[in-house]
Every structure is written in structure tokens, then in C-alpha cells.
Amino acid sequence: METPVLDLPAPVAARLRRPGWRDPRLLVGVVLVAASVALGSWAVGAAQRTVPVWVARDVLAPGDTLRASDLVVADVRLGVAGDDYLRADGDLPQDRVVLRTVGAGELVPAGAVGSADALDVRPVAVPLEGPPSRDLVAGAAVDVWWTPAEADAPAAAQDQGAATPEPRQLASALTVAEVSAPDGGFGPGGGRTVHVLVPVDELPGVLGALAGDGVVDLVPVPGSGG
Numbered sequence: 001m002e003t004p005v006l007d008l009p010a011p012v013a014a015r016l017r018r019p020g021w022r023d024p025r026l027l028v029g030v031v032l033v034a035a036s037v038a039l040g041s042w043a044v045g046a047a048q049r050t051v052p053v054w055v056a057r058d059v060l061a062p063g064d065t066l067r068a069s070d071l072v073v074a075d076v077r078l079g080v081a082g083d084d085y086l087r088a089d090g091d092l093p094q095d096r097v098v099l100r101t102v103g104a105g106e107l108v109p110a111g112a113v114g115s116a117d118a119l120d121v122r123p124v125a126v127p128l129e130g131p132p133s134r135d136l137v138a139g140a141a142v143d144v145w146w147t148p149a150e151a152d153a154p155a156a157a158q159d160q161g162a163a164t165p166e167p168r169q170l171a172s173a174l175t176v177a178e179v180s181a182p183d184g185g186f187g188p189g190g191g192r193t194v195h196v197l198v199p200v201d202e203l204p205g206v207l208g209a210l211a212g213d214g215v216v217d218l219v220p221v222p223g224s225g226g
Helices: 024-048 079-084 155-159 200-211
Strands: 050-056 071-077 121-127 141-147 168-180 193-199 215-220
Touching: 121 168, 121 200, 141 193, 141 200, 168 200, 193 200, 200 215
Parallel strands: none
Antiparallel strands: 050 071, 121 193, 141 168, 141 215, 168 193
């Protein structure tokens, strides 16, 4: 018996159709490309744009009142960091003080300025008996050491016949606010007074040492005086 042969329709090849302008995938791609170009142009423009920023004319120490006479204006390129610094294209904030040391020629950070209530340090005058180190300048950091008088030395040290009492560190890395001398002079001899900013919780120890019979010394932290 012969097997019947069926006449099947010839297969039709699928044709790729060119996407039209109404194709959602094409529209999404166009939008993404346009957004990328616009974002890139904005980023390049922002990076090249200069903004006026306040710059410290001299060292600004914590507690200093913010004054225009202590500042200069510089046009700088900050990019996305523009809000991190004190802009000079508006009014200078009133009744504001410096909260941390700002070096001479440094852009004034916005976070370095605030109200006096935010200060946690107090100025303390420390008299010097000898010529100060040349690194002992406004804005420098100093360690405070105290050498007690022999009468105030521990009994154990006296029993051992120690020649001098052992010095003790009272505070570290305190900021120098001002260095002054009698009558405004700055001669090579002693008599100068250094105003250091002492944290509130360290005031009892520093003030107690200054009121005692011992010797208070200020030791500059290397490299902190600019």
C-alpha cells in the first residue's frame, strides 16, 4: 500500500522589522542617552565654575569673632564641594565665632564657624619665664607641662632624694590664641604671656597648676605652627 503524501505549506521565513519611532525600547534608549549627555555637561560646567569664598587673612583661633577685616575673597573652583566652605556671594554671618583653628590663607570651612555657645574651650593666660620657642605662635598647638615645687612633690620622690620633682603633663595639643608681651613689645627676653585655649573639662588641672608654686611650661607640637 502506498503511503499518502500530504501537501504541507512551505515555511515562511521570519523577517526582522526595523523598529519605528514609536517603539518603546527605542524611546527609552533615546531618553537615557540624552540624560547622560545632559548630566555630563552639567558636571563639567560645575567643575569649571568658580565661586567666591572667604579666605582667612591671618590665623583664626577658636573664639575669634568673624569679621570681614580678617578675611579676603578668592574665586575658586570647588565643584560639588561648594557648600562645604563659607561663600562670599552673600552677607557675612553676624554674631558668629570661629570654632576651630583656621590657618592663614585657608578657605574658611562652613563647619568652622558657629555661635559662641558651641565653644568648649576657654582662654587661659600662661606667663613665660624665659624666651619662647619660635614655634610658639598664634594657631600653634602646645602641650602643657607642670613641674611642682619641691614642697609640693610627692613624699616618695622626696624620700628618694630626687634632685628635682618629676614634671607631669596636664594637657596636650592646646591651641595658642595669642602671644603677647608687656607694653606690646616683642623683645628677645621673657615676660611674655601666651593665651592658650583650654577645654572646659581640663580647666581645673591647668588653673590649679598656675595657682601653685610649681612651673608651667608650654611645649610646641612640631609642625603645628605653620
